Amino acid sequence: MNIIDIIERTKNSQPLSSDEISWLVKSYTAGDIPDYQMSAWLMAVCLNGLTEEETVALTLAMRDSGDQLDLSCIERVTADKHSTGGVGDKTTLIIGPAAAACGIAVPKMSGRGLGHTGGTIDKLESIEGFRTELPFERFSTIVNKTGFSVISQSGDLCPADKKMYALRSATAAVDSIPLICASVMSKKLALGADCLLLDVKCGSGAFMKTREDADKLAGLMERVGNAAGKKTRAIVTDMSAPLGNAVGNALEVKEAIELLQGKITGGALYDTCIELTANMLELAGKGSLEQCSAMAKEAIASGKALSVLRATIALQGGDPNVCDDTSLLPAPRFSYTVKAAHDIEITAINAQEIGMVSLLLGAGRLAKEDRIDPTAGIVMECSVGDKISVDAPLMTLYSSFCSDFSEAAVRALNAVGYKDLGKVNNY
Numbered sequence: 001m002n003i004i005d006i007i008e009r010t011k012n013s014q015p016l017s018s019d020e021i022s023w024l025v026k027s028y029t030a031g032d033i034p035d036y037q038m039s040a041w042l043m044a045v046c047l048n049g050l051t052e053e054e055t056v057a058l059t060l061a062m063r064d065s066g067d068q069l070d071l072s073c074i075e076r077v078t079a080d081k082h083s084t085g086g087v088g089d090k091t092t093l094i095i096g097p098a099a100a101a102c103g104i105a106v107p108k109m110s111g112r113g114l115g116h117t118g119g120t121i122d123k124l125e126s127i128e129g130f131r132t133e134l135p136f137e138r139f140s141t142i143v144n145k146t147g148f149s150v151i152s153q154s155g156d157l158c159p160a161d162k163k164m165y166a167l168r169s170a171t172a173a174v175d176s177i178p179l180i181c182a183s184v185m186s187k188k189l190a191l192g193a194d195c196l197l198l199d200v201k202c203g204s205g206a207f208m209k210t211r212e213d214a215d216k217l218a219g220l221m222e223r224v225g226n227a228a229g230k231k232t233r234a235i236v237t238d239m240s241a242p243l244g245n246a247v248g249n250a251l252e253v254k255e256a257i258e259l260l261q262g263k264i265t266g267g268a269l270y271d272t273c274i275e276l277t278a279n280m281l282e283l284a285g286k287g288s289l290e291q292c293s294a295m296a297k298e299a300i301a302s303g304k305a306l307s308v309l310r311a312t313i314a315l316q317g318g319d320p321n322v323c324d325d326t327s328l329l330p331a332p333r334f335s336y337t338v339k340a341a342h343d344i345e346i347t348a349i350n351a352q353e354i355g356m357v358s359l360l361l362g363a364g365r366l367a368k369e370d371r372i373d374p375t376a377g378i379v380m381e382c383s384v385g386d387k388i389s390v391d392a393p394l395m396t397l398y399s400s401f402c403s404d405f406s407e408a409a410v411r412a413l414n415a416v417g418y419k420d421l422g423k424v425n426n427y
Contacts, residue, residue, distance in 0.1 A: 001023045001024075003024070003027070003041070006020060006024055007037065007040050007041045010044040010045060010048060010050075013048045015050075015051050015053070015054055016057075017057075018053070018057035018060075021057040022057065022060075022061045024041070024061075025065060028160065029065045029160045035167055038164070038167060039173070042171065043171065045178060046173050046176040046179070049176070049177070050178040054178070055182060055224060056227050056228070059181065059182040059185045059224050060189075061160070062160045062161050062164070062182055062186035063158060063185075063186040063187075063189045063228075065158060065159050065161075065186075066156050066157050066158050066160070066190065067156040067157055068192055069190065071107060071140070071191075071192045071193060074140055074143050074144060075105075076103065076104050076147065077105065077194050077195065077284045078105045078106070078193040078194045078195070079106055079194065079195040079196070079283060080106070080107070080188060080191055080193035080197070081095055081096075081108070081197045081198075081199060081276065081280060082196070082197075082198050082199065084199065084201050084206060084208065084217070085201060085206065085207060086203075086206050086239040087205035087239065087242045087243065087354055087355040088117075088244045088247045088252065088269075088351075088354075089239075089243050090120075090243075090252035090255060090269075091273050092108065092120045093123065094256050094260060094269075094277075094305070095273055095280065096148040096309075097148050097260065097305040097306065097309040098273065098277045098296050098299045098300055098308075099148075099280050099296075099299075100147025100148040100305075101304035101307070101308050102281055102292075103147075104281065104284045104286065105144075106143075106147065106149075106280075107149055107191075108149065108150045108151075109151055109153045109157075110150055110151075110152070111152070111153050117249060117252070117355070117358055117359075117363045118364065118365070118374075121150070121152055122249050122372055123249045123250075124150060124316075125249075126250035126253055126329060126330055126374035126375075127253060127318040127319060127322055128318065128322075128328070128330075129317045129318045130313060130316055130317060130318030131318075132151050133151065134149075134151045134316065142312060142316065145315065146312045146315065147308060148312050149316065157187060157190045157191070158186050161183050165183055177213070177216055181220045181224055185224050185225055188225070189228050193230075194231065194284070195230070195231040195232075195280065196231065196233075196283075197232075197233055197234075197235070197276060198225075198232065199234075199235060199237055200217055200218040200221070200234055201239035202214035202236050202237070202238060203240030203351060204239070204353075205239040205242065205350075206351075211236065214236045218236050219234065221234050222234040233279055235275065235279060239351055240348075240351060241348070241349040241351050241383075241384060242351050242354050242355075242378075242380060243272065244264075245269075245379055246379050246380075247354060247355065247377050247380075248363045248376055248377015248378065249372060249375075249376075249377065250329040250330050250375055251375075251377040251378075251379060253329060254326040255269070257322065257323055259273070260303075260306040260323075261306060262301060267383075273296075274297060277296035278293035278296050279292070281295060281296065309323055310324075330374050330400075332373075332375035332376065332399055332400050333399070333403075334399050335396055335398050335399075336397045336405035336409055337381075337395075337396045337397075338393070338394045338397065338412050340389065340390055340393075340394055340418075341390065342390055343390050344419060344420050345385070345386070345387045345388070345418060345419040346382050346386045346388065346416060346417070346418050347384065347417040347418055347419055348384060348417030349380070349383075349384060349416055349417070350415040353414065353415035354395075354412070357411050357415065358376065358377050360407065361378070361397055361398065361399040361402050362400070363377045373399060373402075375399065376399040376401070377397075378395050378396070378398070378412070379395060380395045381394055381396065382394050382395070388418075394412075394413070395412060397409065
């Protein structure tokens with residue numbers, strides 16, 4: 001096989017065989033194909049796409065480039081959840097314990113976040129003592145005891161994806177639905193859960209800005225997962241505004257715990273978590289969607305889900321008392337409240353811009369070596385449709401390293417669309 005021929009054929013929209021795609025991935029992972037030639041092929045995919053059969057072949061080749069986990073030692077039906085990312089997305093901290101409280105296992109490997117805020121690993125590490133770098137034996141023991149655990153991703157899973165994603169990021173080749181699908185699904189399939197739920201975010205704070213693109217990605221990932229022999233379902237959820245009120249690491253852990261404590265019983269965060277948990281349970285064979293929705297609500301209302309989270313935190317070295325007293329989470333040194341300058345009605349909240357403000361405050365990272373401030377972030381005091389009086393709070397900004405909030409406050413205010421005396425501010 002010849003890389004030049006492969007590039008030429010994809011450039012001319014001529015489908016590749018599964019053997020050719022397998023050879024391409026293996027050769028690139030082994031270092032036999034240089035970056036500049038793989039970059040050319042990836043750009044050809046961005047411009048011309050891949051067939052569904054090619055996307056399946058690429059996903060499986062990337063999955064097979066490294067280790068695959070064997071979860072047969074886990075005694076319950078296993079389910080994994082993946083979100084395509086967003087602003088204020090702390091759903092794993094709620095869905096995992098709720099689903100585990102209903103009798104399935106949620107063994108999850110997550111990464112550290114780049115961008116607005118940290119990933120699930122960063123959020124959990126804001127709990128004092130919580131350890132995410134655990135050997136597989138310890139991980140599986142915790143899952144068998146509580147039904148839920150989150151640890152750092154192994155470097156031996158999907159090395160092809162790691163190399164290819166770095167190349168895509170450096171060559172503006174990220175925004176391709178087949179490549180996004182193969183990247184996500186190869187990692188999820190390598191983790192080996194029985195069922196896979198995909199939360200595809202759509203809106204200003206998501207990678208998929210339009211419903212049409214989100215539906216395309218969701219449908220493709222669902223079909224690829226099922227073709228690979230996994231019970232797979234993809235659901236499109238809204239990310240036009242931050243999910244919940246908190247954006248940040250310790251702030252999001254606090255909000256997740258408060259929901260599991262029963263203090264939050266409605267709104268977008270609660271509704272989304274119930275929908276996702278119910279779908280995960282139905283995939284795992286726990287009943288109809290209606291029955292599973294009722295189970296998810298009961299798991300939270302009864303405190304069973306909170307008990308799962310408390311036990312998991314303790315077994316991973318963290319302080320379980322945070323589940324009863326969230327003031328034990330790290331507290332910010334500085335804060336600033338952004339207030340309304342006039343009597344207004346909120347018409348929109350740009351999730352992408354709110355995310356960028358949280359990054360300015362120190363809640364996220366631009367490079368892997370950047371240090372995250374676990375206390376940094378934003379708590380929204382308003383929602384779309386709210387009528388806010390002059391000088392009433394819109395949001396509060398937090399940080400322990402940033403004491404000058406002037407730039408962040410201006411950007412935060414510009415992220416809020418509102419009606420004022422018949423005029424509309426559109427950011």
